[in-house]
Amino acid sequence: MIVVENKSVEDILQMIAPYKKVLVAGCYGCVTVCLAGGEKEVGLLASQIRMARQKEGNPIEVLEQTVERQCDKEYLDKFQDNVREVEAVVSLACGIGIQYLAEVVEPVPVFPGVNTQFLGANRDVGQWEEFCMACGECVLDKTGGLCPIARCSKHLLNGPCGGSQNGKCEVSKEIDCVWHLIYERLSALGQLEKMAEYIPAKNWHRNEGPRKLVKEELTLERD
Amino acid sequence: MQDRGAVVYEELNVLPEVLVIGCGTEGAAVALAVSESQPVTVIDNDSSRDGISLIEGKKNITVNTGVKVMGLEGFPGQFLVRFLDNGKHAKQNFGAIVVALEAQPSYDPAKYDGVKLGERILSLSQFQKNNRDYAGQKLAFILGQADQDSLLSFATVLSSAIALQEKGADVSILYDDMKVSADDLEQDYELARARGVNFLKYSGDLQIITTKVAATVLYWEPFLPQIKQIRLVSDCLVLAEDYIPNPGTADLAVALDVRTGPGGFFQDDNVHFLPVMSNREGIYFAGSCHGPIHGIELDKEVETVKAEVGRFASGKIRVPALQPQVNAEKCAVCLTCYRCCPHHAIEIVHDESLNNMYHSAARMNPLACRRCGTCAAECPGKAIQLPLYSDQEILEKVSKPPKLVAYACENSGSLAAEYARSLQPELQANLQIVPVPCSGKIDALYLIKALERGADGVMLLVCHKENCKYVWGNERADKRKEQVQRRLAEIGLEGDRVEIIHLAANQGNQFNTSVRSMVDKINQLGSNPGKVIK
Numbered sequence: 001m002i003v004v005e006n007k008s009v010e011d012i013l014q015m016i017a018p019y020k021k022v023l024v025a026g027c028y029g030c031v032t033v034c035l036a037g038g039e040k041e042v043g044l045l046a047s048q049i050r051m052a053r054q055k056e057g058n059p060i061e062v063l064e065q066t067v068e069r070q071c072d073k074e075y076l077d078k079f080q081d082n083v084r085e086v087e088a089v090v091s092l093a094c095g096i097g098i099q100y101l102a103e104v105v106e107p108v109p110v111f112p113g114v115n116t117q118f119l120g121a122n123r124d125v126g127q128w129e130e131f132c133m134a135c136g137e138c139v140l141d142k143t144g145g146l147c148p149i150a151r152c153s154k155h156l157l158n159g160p161c162g163g164s165q166n167g168k169c170e171v172s173k174e175i176d177c178v179w180h181l182i183y184e185r186l187s188a189l190g191q192l193e194k195m196a197e198y199i200p201a202k203n204w205h206r207n208e209g210p211r212k213l214v215k216e217e218l219t220l221e222r223d
Numbered sequence: 224m225q226d227r228g229a230v231v232y233e234e235l236n237v238l239p240e241v242l243v244i245g246c247g248t249e250g251a252a253v254a255l256a257v258s259e260s261q262p263v264t265v266i267d268n269d270s271s272r273d274g275i276s277l278i279e280g281k282k283n284i285t286v287n288t289g290v291k292v293m294g295l296e297g298f299p300g301q302f303l304v305r306f307l308d309n310g311k312h313a314k315q316n317f318g319a320i321v322v323a324l325e326a327q328p329s330y331d332p333a334k335y336d337g338v339k340l341g342e343r344i345l346s347l348s349q350f351q352k353n354n355r356d357y358a359g360q361k362l363a364f365i366l367g368q369a370d371q372d373s374l375l376s377f378a379t380v381l382s383s384a385i386a387l388q389e390k391g392a393d394v395s396i397l398y399d400d401m402k403v404s405a406d407d408l409e410q411d412y413e414l415a416r417a418r419g420v421n422f423l424k425y426s427g428d429l430q431i432i433t434t435k436v437a438a439t440v441l442y443w444e445p446f447l448p449q450i451k452q453i454r455l456v457s458d459c460l461v462l463a464e465d466y467i468p469n470p471g472t473a474d475l476a477v478a479l480d481v482r483t484g485p486g487g488f489f490q491d492d493n494v495h496f497l498p499v500m501s502n503r504e505g506i507y508f509a510g511s512c513h514g515p516i517h518g519i520e521l522d523k524e525v526e527t528v529k530a531e532v533g534r535f536a537s538g539k540i541r542v543p544a545l546q547p548q549v550n551a552e553k554c555a556v557c558l559t560c561y562r563c564c565p566h567h568a569i570e571i572v573h574d575e576s577l578n579n580m581y582h583s584a585a586r587m588n589p590l591a592c593r594r595c596g597t598c599a600a601e602c603p604g605k606a607i608q609l610p611l612y613s614d615q616e617i618l619e620k621v622s623k624p625p626k627l628v629a630y631a632c633e634n635s636g637s638l639a640a641e642y643a644r645s646l647q648p649e650l651q652a653n654l655q656i657v658p659v660p661c662s663g664k665i666d667a668l669y670l671i672k673a674l675e676r677g678a679d680g681v682m683l684l685v686c687h688k689e690n691c692k693y694v695w696g697n698e699r700a701d702k703r704k705e706q707v708q709r710r711l712a713e714i715g716l717e718g719d720r721v722e723i724i725h726l727a728a729n730q731g732n733q734f735n736t737s738v739r740s741m742v743d744k745i746n747q748l749g750s751n752p753g754k755v756i757k
Contacts, residue, residue, distance in 0.1 A: 008713060009710070009713040009714055010713060013714070028553065028555050028579075028604055029555070032555040032557060032603045032604045033555050033557035033558075033603075034557075035557075035559065035603045036603075038555065038603035038604045038605070039553060039603070039604050039605040039606075040602065040603045040604065040605050040666075040667075040668060041603065043605070043668050043672075044667060044668060044671055044710065047668075047671045047672060047674075047675045048671070048710055048713065048714050050675060050753075050755045051671075051674065051675050051714055051716065051753030051754070051755060052714035052715065052753065054752070054753050054754065054755045055714065055715060055716065055752040055753045059755065066553075066604075068579075068580060069580075122558070124562065125559055125562045125563055125601075
């Protein structure tokens, strides 16, 4: 899941300062699951915006709407009616949804209501941890199912480094050393020999630019 | 608004089979009582428990030993219990579960100045097991140094003393405070006195000296302050001991996902919970698994448990369909409700008819749900509505709020408000009380909407800490208060406009004091500059 964190209302108020009518756009996808951009958060933020502007003697009208996913155009189209009514949109979707919505509703400006943080797992209510950095070349087979790119502070492919102390990372005592965890996991799996296997450096110079993925089997060559 | 008169009932199929965990005498007592009306399976990891002989071969009772509970799925009436049965994985369905893992006596020398048990010094449990003849001997029991919170040691010592005295022993009982707060104990105490048992009151520390021929206690008597030390010489000393949870308790609590409390015994220390009830419907505690208890108390608990599991005996159960309803279109199956539910009443179901991309949604089980509304308040998609307390119904009450709005738990705040109204009605002129079934239902949105719509202040009237009928509703309410205060601070409004008050149903005066101080605070802050009046 994509994990996001709410932006400060102060920042959002600044973005929408020139406008008198805005839409707060929520998403029922990842941001609802990570408790930052669902219908409830849309309601809370909308109330905060109205009250803040009222207090300044500069009232604003705020519409509220949440759709299934802001990373699919068909769902984004559901915003069109409301977007026609407003001067600007605050999106509580992840960075993907914000950009896609901006593309769909141009020329109405779309502002981010959240800071997109990472790809992570939900440990418990209100607790998330980064698990993946979408590097595009998965090495989890070599590391006992624990990602050294996302979960090592140095993104080391061959660890641990000298900063691993009693299972913790030198960056912070709050951070588990993933290479320590990898050792423990491989040991439990009876695959400790993999610790000695050298993982060659990834080719970060592919210079592919922004990545695209096309599933050929679903793409007709009509046009 | 929903018609409050028209409650729909659901009839559910339930299994009458009851699982009793624990083959001690307490588990046996539960099994014998319950088996009168429905089938019972009694399990224990230990095959040497003293209750087994009482129930083996009895009608409607199956006994399995060497069995440990590993996990639990499903809901009351249809639980699926996973076992490790003599090393093999097994599973079985039950309608209800009764935990009767007995507490164990544990002698702690530190409570008796380091005295070791021996020939002349016995713990109470050692004494109970030996069948020695004490005729013509002097025996002394010591109470009050260990097991101070229960009546069990008192009950055991009193009945033992009467029996010994009748058999010709000379019995003394050393006590600091005599606890006889049960009908049978009062009688036993009177009887023991009548039979000639010596009751000797002491205060402070005791000193115990043992020799080959006697055991001597040196003590101080509070009513004879001029005597520094009194000496009681006996042939044998019997020391009350503490009770500790059965060693299987912690594992079983995890397997059943029920809560433990003080001393590691089952159940929270919370006056709202009846002794036999767990935080989950369909799972009950009987006997010393939730703290040492004595005979009459156990009899009462067995009766209560029998009545509770008896609801499942006919195979059908009728319940009002008042559990929260989920709008699948808005449900992101995020598991927030599932994880926040204090009663394990929620499952995620998959059904093609559910209208979202997952064809899945949360569903509240009508038997397991206690209708606190915590799930509805925490849902990030606003997909959950609690019948009779929907967001619409609650927010309608604050559509044009007066100066002050108070969301009040119906177990404390709203009752206190009612009482307070009889004391000082004028105080509630500018106050809108909005009752909720539990403060866990007070959504952060309710707080902020009341202020947005014109209130100058909002109060949350919640139960005292660790005293929520629904385990942690008041703790969640407290967190939401903090959240809204932070949100107000972000937009330059005073966090003090939101206040949480912990009180009990009978604290009408406290209610009035809190309202007065809130009104003073609001008057100082002035009108809410963020109110958006349409």
